[in-house]
Structure formats: structure tokens, C-alpha cells
Amino acid sequence: MSAVTANRASAPPAERKLTRGDLLAVFARMHLFQESLNFERMEALGYAFVMAPVIRRLYHTKEERAMALKRHLEFFNTQVTVCSVVFGLTAAMEEQGGNEADRAIAGMKAGLMGPLAGIGDSLIWSTWQPICLSLGAALALNGNFLGPILAWVLFNIVQVSAKYYGVMAGYHQGIALLSRLKGQFEVVTTLASIVGLMVIGSLVPSLVGVTTPAVVKVGDLTIGIQQILDSIMPNILPLGFTLFAFWLIRRKWSPLNIVLLLIAISLVLTAFNWLA
Amino acid sequence: MLGAAIVLGLLAVLAIWDLWGPQSSLFAPLITGALTGVILGDPATGLAVAGTLQLMWLGLVSIGAAMPPDTITGAIVGTAFAIITGQGVSAGIAVGLPAAVIGQMMQNLSMTVLSLWMHRADRYAEQGDIRAVELCHLSGMLVYALSRFLPVFLAVYLGAGPVERLLNSIPAWVIDGLTVSGKVVPALGFGLLLSLMVNKRLWPFFAIGFVLASIVKVPTLLVGILAVAIGIVYIQLTPRESGSQGQSE
Numbered sequence: 222m223s224a225v226t227a228n229r230a231s232a233p234p235a236e237r238k239l240t241r242g243d244l245l246a247v248f249a250r251m252h253l254f255q256e257s258l259n260f261e262r263m264e265a266l267g268y269a270f271v272m273a274p275v276i277r278r279l280y281h282t283k284e285e286r287a288m289a290l291k292r293h294l295e296f297f298n299t300q301v302t303v304c305s306v307v308f309g310l311t312a313a314m315e316e317q318g319g320n321e322a323d324r325a326i327a328g329m330k331a332g333l334m335g336p337l338a339g340i341g342d343s344l345i346w347s348t349w350q351p352i353c354l355s356l357g358a359a360l361a362l363n364g365n366f367l368g369p370i371l372a373w374v375l376f377n378i379v380q381v382s383a384k385y386y387g388v389m390a391g392y393h394q395g396i397a398l399l400s401r402l403k404g405q406f407e408v409v410t411t412l413a414s415i416v417g418l419m420v421i422g423s424l425v426p427s428l429v430g431v432t433t434p435a436v437v438k439v440g441d442l443t444i445g446i447q448q449i450l451d452s453i454m455p456n457i458l459p460l461g462f463t464l465f466a467f468w469l470i471r472r473k474w475s476p477l478n479i480v481l482l483l484i485a486i487s488l489v490l491t492a493f494n495w496l497a
Numbered sequence: 498m499l500g501a502a503i504v505l506g507l508l509a510v511l512a513i514w515d516l517w518g519p520q521s522s523l524f525a526p527l528i529t530g531a532l533t534g535v536i537l538g539d540p541a542t543g544l545a546v547a548g549t550l551q552l553m554w555l556g557l558v559s560i561g562a563a564m565p566p567d568t569i570t571g572a573i574v575g576t577a578f579a580i581i582t583g584q585g586v587s588a589g590i591a592v593g594l595p596a597a598v599i600g601q602m603m604q605n606l607s608m609t610v611l612s613l614w615m616h617r618a619d620r621y622a623e624q625g626d627i628r629a630v631e632l633c634h635l636s637g638m639l640v641y642a643l644s645r646f647l648p649v650f651l652a653v654y655l656g657a658g659p660v661e662r663l664l665n666s667i668p669a670w671v672i673d674g675l676t677v678s679g680k681v682v683p684a685l686g687f688g689l690l691l692s693l694m695v696n697k698r699l700w701p702f703f704a705i706g707f708v709l710a711s712i713v714k715v716p717t718l719l720v721g722i723l724a725v726a727i728g729i730v731y732i733q734l735t736p737r738e739s740g741s742q743g744q745s746e
Contacts, residue, residue, distance in 0.1 A: 255517035257637030259611035266618050270634035273627050286625035294615070294622055294630075301520055347693045350522060351555050351686065356717060357527050361548030364541060368548065369531040376522045408732055414694040415702045415728035416721060421687050421694075422706025423720040428552050429687065430680045456711040462681055466688030476556040477566060479685050480594075487681045488674030496677050 237279050239316050239392070246274035247308050248388045254301055263298035268330075275312050279319065288320050292327050299334035300341025305384040307333050309391020344410065348417045349379055355424050362428075429459035434497045498581075498654055504536050505573055506650035512569040513645040514638060526572035527551035530589075533576040546576045546589035549679040553590065554597075555686025564608070567600025569645055574652045581653075582665075587675040591667065596652060603644040611637050702727070 250271040257266040269290055276289045299307065307330060314326045357372025435446040450457050462483070469479050490496040508529065516524040523529070527547050534543010554568045575593025582588050614633055621629035695703065702724070709715045715723075 252519040253635070253638075256514070256641065257611055257614055257634045258517055258608060259615060259637075260608045261612035261615050266615060266630070266634045266637070269618070269622070269630050273631055277627055283625035286627060287623055290622035290625065290627065290630055291619075294618055343693055347690060350525075351690055352721075354522070354525055354527050354551055354555065355686075358548040358551040359717065361527060361531065361544045361551070364544055366531070366540065366544065368544065369528045372525070372527055373522055380520065380522075411699075411732060411735075412725070412728040414699055415731060416724040417690060417694045418699055418702040419706035419709075419724035419727070420717060420721055421690050422703040422708075423710035423715065423717055425684075425687055425707055426711040429684045431677065456707075459684070460707060462684035463687045463691070466684045467691045468688075470688050470692045476685060476689065479688075480553070480556070480682055483682045483685060484675070484678040487678035488671060491674040491677045492670045496681070 237316060237319065239275060239278055239312055243274050243278050244309070244312060244388055244392055247271055247312060248305070248385055250274070251301065251305060251308065251384055251388070254304070262294070262296045264304075265294050265297045268297050269293040271308060272311060272315070275315050279315055285320055288323065289315070292323055295327060295330075297330060297334060299338040300345060302345045302380055302383050303337045303341035303387065304334075305387025306391040307337065309388040309393075310395055311391075312388075313392045313395045340410070344413055345380065345383075348413045350376055352417060352420055355420070355428065359424065359428060425459050425463050426456040429462055431458050431462065431496055433458065433495055435495045501537060501577075502650045502654035505533060505577055505653050506646040508532055508536065509569055509573050509645035509649040510642040512573070513641045516569065517637075517641060524569050525551060526554055526568050529569060530572045530576040533573050534580065537577060537580045539580045542580050542585060543576055546579045546586050546593075547572065549586050550575055550589060550593055552683035552686060553679060555683065556689040564601055564604045566594070566597035567604055567645075568597055570600025570603070570648050571597025573649050577653050578656070584672070586679055587672045590675045590679055591672075596648070599648050600645065603648055607640050607644040610640055 250273070254267045254271055255264055257270075258264060259266070272289075272293050276286055280286045280289050310329060310333075311326060314322050314329065318325060353372045353376040356375070357368040357370075360368030360371065362368075433446050433450070436443050437446065438444075454460075466479055466483070469482070470476075474482075487496060512524040512529050515521055527550075530547025530550055531540070531543050534540045534547065537543070550568070550572050554566075554571070571593040574596035575589040578592040579585050579589035614637060618630050618633045621633060691703065705727075706720055706724070709720055709723075710717070
């Protein structure tokens, strides 16, 4: 091992080329990316870990490797799935520019992590995962064990292939890819939002399944409030609670506070027999 | 209970490694809860609690740098107590949320401890020692493993008696209220999704989905297919605003 390293150190720079295996190693290591997540520099150590196969291949002296490692130990934080593109791009820049591209690589990473985090969070964590999990939960509540399994499989088909494609496309098409995707992202986001909104709308009646057992007495006549509500519009309570939560979110309430408020409302209204 | 506590603790370790690793969603309450049910030999209750907690906590995902309550600890401990105490979903909700808050504290503690790791990694990087930097990163898995094994193990091993007594002392109206809250709180998850996806032009799609399911009762999967179809038509019919292809569109 050390003999090979010594030989490589004196090799001409024309040999500096990543193999497909190196890129696959980056893809594989992405699956342990955040295992050292910390407050000081978030994903920085993980970034160095994922790029290690690339650094091994391209840099051979202690000084070169030190410089490459240090630039990836700078603060970094973004959403993991979309970060695959940044890994691919970084690999391409490491190969093409090497340590002379030190600031360019650092700048590219710092510039992309913010916008990509927004895209990744909204596509993966706020759209695709909750859709899969709500579908699975609906099945689970019917006692169907396929629920968790289906949710897991559906989610990962998209998630894993996005990571693989991201690394490969990021490396092979680099900057061109990002400028081309800029137009496409909007279309993908719109389509994802439409599907998400319709599916959520259709899940509200069954998954926010509250009704009211309250009754009004008019003389001898007893009328169920639920019956009245249903004649106005079925599922008005589930819709009402959903829009109420939406309104609180728009007013910058934190999710935890909303959970606590909704639990408090449930406790009080159930105690008065107004909700069931 | 010792054996179950150890196995559930290990399930929590797998889940936290998944959350900070492959992110396959093994960490989601739906899946950790269902597996807890299988481990404790009551898959039916496991599924019911898992489904309920999943919907209640749909909104508690980590976005950006802030750490939400830890749904791994919450779902495993909550489901375990729902089964062990025999009180089902309401016990799962009652125990799950405080357990999730303890898990959140463990997460914050881990991220503080792991900040110290960075300075060791800096030293190894200075020496160009790739292997040492890699090991430094991987050793974070030990910290995260402990951070979830300990609370889950201790809660299940020590807590069964006291927690059961506590749950038994809870009045009936609280238990009923918690069961109802399992139907109300999913509204938050949907509200959060709405707030992220909706803009003035897209509101109608939410309305279409709601009406389809509440009046015509179309199965969700068909709603999904219909949504893709409508979405594609919508995109084709929408003129691009200052599109990337210049003024020609």
C-alpha cells in the first residue's frame, strides 16, 4: 500500500482521474453521511468522510491530503438527498482543479448548501416522505401490516435512486446540470405540490377522524350536532381543524406548541362530550 | 422485561443510525412502532399505535438545523407502554410525547459532545491522515447509539411498574381526551404540508382532493394517479413566467 502511494506521488498529473468505483464509493458513503452531526460544524466531518475515496485517489503527499481534508472540514449543512449533486460536483472539481481550486470548491459548497437545503427539505421531507407515511399509516390503522412496508419501499425507491443519479450527474455534467435543472426544479416542485395537495386533501376526512357526539334539545326533540354539520358539509370538523392548524403555522406558531394546543383542545372538548 | 428492554434499545440504535445515515425512514414512528409491536408479540396494537403516532407527529421532522422532539425514542417507548400496560393507543400517546422530549435532549447532548470531535478531526487533517479522520467520523455512531439505547432501555426496563401505576391513576376523561387527540393532531401534519406546498394558484387542488374523498370516496391511490395526470395537464397549460427559454414561450 505505501509503496503504491510512493509511486503515485511522483506520477505526472495527467493520471489524476477518478474511476467509476470512486464515485460508487462516494454514493455508498453517503449512507453514513451524518453519523457525526454536531452543533459546531454540522455535516463537515461527514463531508470529509464521504470525499475520502476521492482524496485518496487524487492526492498523494501528506501536505496535499491535509489541504484537501481541511477544506471539507469547514462548516457544511444541507439536505442529504440533494447533497448527492454537490458530492458529484465536488468530485469533478477536485479532479479538474485539485488543490488550486481550493477556494472555488469551498465557495461552490457554501453557495449551494442553502438553496439546495430548501429544495431537498421541501421535496423529500415535506412532500414525498409524509405522503408515503400517511398512506402507510392509513393502512396501518386498518390493521394492515403492508402499511409500514409499502411506505418504506415507496419512499426508498425515490430516495435512493435520487442519491445515485445525483452523484453521477453531478460529476459528469457538473455546472451545466445545475443551470439546466434550475428551470426543471420549478416544474418538479409544482407537480410535487399538486400531487401532495390533492393526496392530503383526500386524506383529511379519514385521518383527521373527529366527530361530535353533542346534541341540542328543542322541546322533546333531540338533534345531533354532527347530523346538522353533515347536512351543511360532510367532514367539516376535520377540514376545520386542518385549516385552524394551517392558520396557526402561518402565524409562526411552533409545531410543538400547536401539538400541545390541539391536545389541550381535545382534552377539554372531550371532557364536555363535544368531541369524539 | 430485561430481554425486551435490550432488544428495543437496539431497535432504537438501528433507527438513529438510519436517521443520520441511509435515511430509509426506518426511523419513522410508523415503522419503529410496528416493529416494537412485533418484538413484544402484539403486532395489532403495535400497528394501531404506530399509525396514530405517525399521523400525530407528521409535522415533527428535522428541517434545517433545529432539532425537533425525537420521534424514535417517543414511538418505541410509547408503543412499548401501550402494549405492556395493555392500555393501547391512549397510553402510547400519553407516554410517547414526554419520551420524545427526553430523546430530543439526548440529541442536543450528542451534538454538543460531537462538537469536540471536530477538533480532533482538525488535528488528524493537519497530518493528512485520512484513515484517522474517517474513524473520527465513524466513532460518532457510538455516541448516537448510546444516546438512544440508554433512554429506551431504561424506560422499558425500569419504567413498566411505575408507568403502569401512573397510567392507572389517570382519570378516564384524560384517557378519552388523549384518544380523541390522536384524531385531532394529524391536522397539524396536514396543516404543515399545506403551508409548504400551497400558494394562491394551487389551493384548488387541495379542494379537489378533499371533495373526491369525502363525497365520492375515491381511494387515495387513485387520487394520486389522478393528481399526476391533472398536474401534468396544469403544467402544460401554464405559460412559463420569464421562462428559461426566453420570450418565445
